[in-house]
Amino acid sequence: MFHTFVVYVENKPGVLSRVVSLFRRRAFNIDSLTVGRTEKDDVSRMTIVTEADPDQARRIVANIYKLVNVLLVDDITGQPALLRDLALIKVGATQETRSQVLDLAAVFKARVLDIASESITVELTGGEEKVDRFLELLSPYGLLEVVRTGIVAMRRGAKSPLVALKAELGPAPAEESDSVSHSV
Amino acid sequence: MGSGSTALTGARILWECLEREGVKTVFGYPGGAILPAYDALQHSSIRHILVRHEQGASHMADGYARATGSVGVAVATSGPGATNLVTGIATAMMDSSPILCITGQVGSKLLGSDAFQETDITGVTLPITKHNYLVTRAEEVAPAVREALYLAKSGRPGPVLIDITKDAQQGTCAFDFEAAAPKMRGYRPDLSPAKAAYDKALAMIAAAKKPVILAGHGIAISGAEREVQAFAERACIPIAMTLLGLGHISASHVLNMGMMGMHGEAWVNKAIQEADLLLAFGMRFDDRVTGNLKSYAPNAKKIHIDIDPAEVNKNVKIDLALMGDLRNILLELLPRVEPASRGEWIEQIHKLKGDTAVRDIQNLPDNGHLYAAHVINDLWRETRGSDAIVVTDVGQHQMWEAQYYKHDHPRSLITSGGLGTMGFALPAAIGAKVARPDAEVWVVVGDGGFQMTMAEMATIAQENLKVNIAIINNGYLGMVRQWQEFFYERNYEATPLLNPNFAMLAQAYGIKSHVVKHRSDVVPTVRAARAHEGPVLIDFQVEQEDTVYPMVAAGAALHEMIRRPNPIVETAEDE
Ligand SMILES: Cc1cc2nc3c(=O)[nH]c(=O)nc-3n(C[C@H](O)[C@H](O)[C@H](O)COP(=O)(O)OP(=O)(O)OC[C@H]3O[C@@H](n4cnc5c(N)ncnc54)[C@H](O)[C@@H]3O)c2cc1C
Ligand SMILES: Cc1ncc(C[n+]2csc(CCOP(=O)(O)OP(=O)(O)O)c2C)c(N)n1
Ligand SMILES: [Mg+2]
Numbered sequence: 001m002f003h004t005f006v007v008y009v010e011n012k013p014g015v016l017s018r019v020v021s022l023f024r025r026r027a028f029n030i031d032s033l034t035v036g037r038t039e040k041d042d043v044s045r046m047t048i049v050t051e052a053d054p055d056q057a058r059r060i061v062a063n064i065y066k067l068v069n070v071l072l073v074d075d076i077t078g079q080p081a082l083l084r085d086l087a088l089i090k091v092g093a094t095q096e097t098r099s100q101v102l103d104l105a106a107v108f109k110a111r112v113l114d115i116a117s118e119s120i121t122v123e124l125t126g127g128e129e130k131v132d133r134f135l136e137l138l139s140p141y142g143l144l145e146v147v148r149t150g151i152v153a154m155r156r157g158a159k160s161p162l163v164a165l166k167a168e169l170g171p172a173p174a175e176e177s178d179s180v181s182h183s184v
Numbered sequence: 185m186g187s188g189s190t191a192l193t194g195a196r197i198l199w200e201c202l203e204r205e206g207v208k209t210v211f212g213y214p215g216g217a218i219l220p221a222y223d224a225l226q227h228s229s230i231r232h233i234l235v236r237h238e239q240g241a242s243h244m245a246d247g248y249a250r251a252t253g254s255v256g257v258a259v260a261t262s263g264p265g266a267t268n269l270v271t272g273i274a275t276a277m278m279d280s281s282p283i284l285c286i287t288g289q290v291g292s293k294l295l296g297s298d299a300f301q302e303t304d305i306t307g308v309t310l311p312i313t314k315h316n317y318l319v320t321r322a323e324e325v326a327p328a329v330r331e332a333l334y335l336a337k338s339g340r341p342g343p344v345l346i347d348i349t350k351d352a353q354q355g356t357c358a359f360d361f362e363a364a365a366p367k368m369r370g371y372r373p374d375l376s377p378a379k380a381a382y383d384k385a386l387a388m389i390a391a392a393k394k395p396v397i398l399a400g401h402g403i404a405i406s407g408a409e410r411e412v413q414a415f416a417e418r419a420c421i422p423i424a425m426t427l428l429g430l431g432h433i434s435a436s437h438v439l440n441m442g443m444m445g446m447h448g449e450a451w452v453n454k455a456i457q458e459a460d461l462l463l464a465f466g467m468r469f470d471d472r473v474t475g476n477l478k479s480y481a482p483n484a485k486k487i488h489i490d491i492d493p494a495e496v497n498k499n500v501k502i503d504l505a506l507m508g509d510l511r512n513i514l515l516e517l518l519p520r521v522e523p524a525s526r527g528e529w530i531e532q533i534h535k536l537k538g539d540t541a542v543r544d545i546q547n548l549p550d551n552g553h554l555y556a557a558h559v560i561n562d563l564w565r566e567t568r569g570s571d572a573i574v575v576t577d578v579g580q581h582q583m584w585e586a587q588y589y590k591h592d593h594p595r596s597l598i599t600s601g602g603l604g605t606m607g608f609a610l611p612a613a614i615g616a617k618v619a620r621p622d623a624e625v626w627v628v629v630g631d632g633g634f635q636m637t638m639a640e641m642a643t644i645a646q647e648n649l650k651v652n653i654a655i656i657n658n659g660y661l662g663m664v665r666q667w668q669e670f671f672y673e674r675n676y677e678a679t680p681l682l683n684p685n686f687a688m689l690a691q692a693y694g695i696k697s698h699v700v701k702h703r704s705d706v707v708p709t710v711r712a713a714r715a716h717e718g719p720v721l722i723d724f725q726v727e728q729e730d731t732v733y734p735m736v737a738a739g740a741a742l743h744e745m746i747r748r749p750n751p752i753v754e755t756a757e758d759e
Contacts, residue, residue, distance in 0.1 A: 013318075062496070068315045069370055
């Protein structure tokens with residue numbers, strides 16, 4: 001099953017390589033990883049999608065917390081959240097097919113960025129499945145070049161984990177689950 | 185220096201910070217990129233011990249740390265100096281040992297240019313340090329040193345490395361010790377379990393008929409020796425020790441069964457396999473401890489007390505985890521745990537033990553052979569009641585030491601468990617002796633491993649350290665030979681050793697030496713060594729093709745042990 005983690009890290013040199021090195025060393029696979037700035041200058045935010053069973057997911061969280069520069073890990077898998085992937089797609093389009101491609105783009109609310117004599121380049125933002133589906137429909141026209149950013153994610157609702165960061169730093173307090181009760 | 189700030193070079197700030205943090209000794213080796221720091225040593229009261237190879241420096245720092253619990257410090261230059269530290273860093277990482285490594289680095293302007301002796305040591309050590317720093321400005325030195333020391337020893341301890349560029353050492357800045365206090369937003373080593381978890385643990389313990397405590401290295405790290413013993417006594421729970429747990433509960437305690445695992449005693453492993461509750465206290469279910477996981481303690485519920493949440497459910501499926509410092513957790517549990525007697529279970533364990541034909545090896549006739557087990561058992565008898573520290577290397581002798589030397593004091597055994605680093609013993613013993621100069625220190629080392637770091641005899645001589653070296657000389661890379669004997673049809677490929685004359689070698693360093701070939705000479709020679717003021721090396725020329733029993737073969741269940749065929753090497757029991 002795919003797990004999505006939002007990881008808040010101190011904005012310091014080398015932090016990305018620490019996170020990536022951890023996944024490599026522990027033999028966890030990364031499906032996608034994005035990193036970017038946040039509303040706070042000194043905090044960066046990563047969204048990591050990885051294939052893991054619940055036990056592995058718990059271990060991944062516990063291991064990420066062992067990195068000293070990590071402030072907070074939020075496993076948003078199965079939570080109400082917004083997940084967005086951005087794709088730039090260059091698709092083949094001749095005189096005959098151009099309007100079909102443009103129609104598809106309109107249906108998907110993709111932005112047309114460039115039209116050339118034999119291609120159209122569009123930008124699509126959306127959930128991963130929407131992007132997958134769009135690419136599938138475009139593929140008969142010939143996908144000349146595709147780039148996707150990977151997922152960025154945010155929980156729904158007003159609360160930002162960063163606001164609560166001071167209070168909640170480090171692993172959350174142990175949940176009282178019936179089987180295993182530990183602090184991740 | 186008072187409070188407030190003074191202008192100092194990065195190099196001087198380095199020593200000043202270490203000194204104020206309580207560091208008294210460092211182990212190191214100079215070179216170009218660390219020279220500014222060495223030059224600044226003249227202003228510091230810190231003692232510098234010159235090693236003969238940087239691997240020795242990191243093992244010495246490790247031995248220092250394991251003997252005391254305080255951070256051991258190693259210093260090296262850039263490039264080859266730094267990479268030579270790596271084995272010692274990985275060793276400390278595996279066994280949660282707090283060390284700080286300081287390396288020089290080329291000037292910050294040259295970083296990334298493949299400059300002379302430039303190695304990306306923070307990159308190299310990323311997976312084998314708890315954390316590391318690349319310091320490029322004098323201003324960063326003090327915060328890095330203070331953070332690094334705090335990181336190394338807090339929470340689950342481990343190695344931390346600071347790589348300091350030459351210009352950061354030479355540069356000058358305002359130094360304010362107080363202002364450099366650690367401020368780490370993301371680092372929270374102080375976990376504690378939920379209330380409900382304590383209640384649940386107590387209920388599970390009360391319900392258990394056949395509980396066993398699995399006592400690990402975390403006991404010493406936490407300083408929970410007394411609490412574990414009190415807990416075991418109150419609830420009447422027998423204790424099994426990991427290799428790194430040995431000594432933290434006295435071997436002579438009635439509830440202490442001895443070592444578990446691959447070369448643990450059969451009754452200990454059987455007790456674990458038959459248990460209905462395992463209480464893991466600061467141990468991480470290493471594969472040498474569990475044997476085949478599928479058949480590991482199948483009837484037992486498992487409670488894991490550990491400071492590192494990443495250890496929970498890693499190897500063994502846990503029923504209840506209490507995450508936090510062992511001592512703190514036991515202090516909560518102790519007043520609430522129900523006193524019990526568990527007579528039946530204790531009796532059953534005694535029966536298991538009886539069935540392994542325990543015998544005092546001391547009473548066996550001298551048949552002209554010198555067995556390592558005898559050497560080690562005699563060494564134990566001679567040093568008993570003293571505060572002796574035994575530092576072992578890796579191999580057969582290490583396992584015989586664990587079996588036949590009965591450790592009664594915490595931190596009296598120092599050994600590389602997780603990485604199994606040959607060459608560890610001699611330098612680690614130097615670190616231990618420097619840390620605890622009043623303690624008697626013995627090195628128990630194989631003829632193979634000794635040759636990996638024997639250059640450190642020069643360090644012993646130069647520092648005039650009273651370290652006693654017992655080489656268990658079997659003419660083989662014995663542990664590997666044993667595996668070849670069991671699993672590779674006795675094809676002794678690359679395991680026989682042609683050794684130098686160790687006694688003469690010692691003399692060349694000015695170290696007194698003896699050769700022992702007969703059992704009757706063991707005790708007198710150990711006595712002579714103890715009586716001698718300076719360092720001593722004893723070359724114990726033992727039976728060459730002797731085997732460590734019992735043994736759980738890789739992949740076998742914990743109770744399926746290969747048992748001792750030969751009565752000469754039956755388990756030691758006290759008179
Ligand atoms: C040749 C050879 C043979 C070996 N055979 C055996 C064998 O037969 N039996 C055996 O037991 N070992 C054996 N070993 C050693 C084995 O590989 C492991 O090193 C050892 O079992 C680890 O012991 P440990 O889990 O107690 O210690 P560590 O690996 O040091 O683990 C310590 C644990 O304590 C936790 N901890 C740290 N601080 C605290 C705290 N304050 N509070 C709570 N928890 C804390 C840590 O998070 C960690 O989980 C052998 C090694 C070699 C080289
Ligand atoms: C640095 C290193 N290299 C290789 C090994 C593999 N190894 C484990 S035990 C052993 C043999 C040790 O021989 P010796 O030091 O003579 O001790 P003995 O087993 O004979 O007591 C070897 C080679 C190791 N543990 N460490
Ligand atoms: Mg040998």
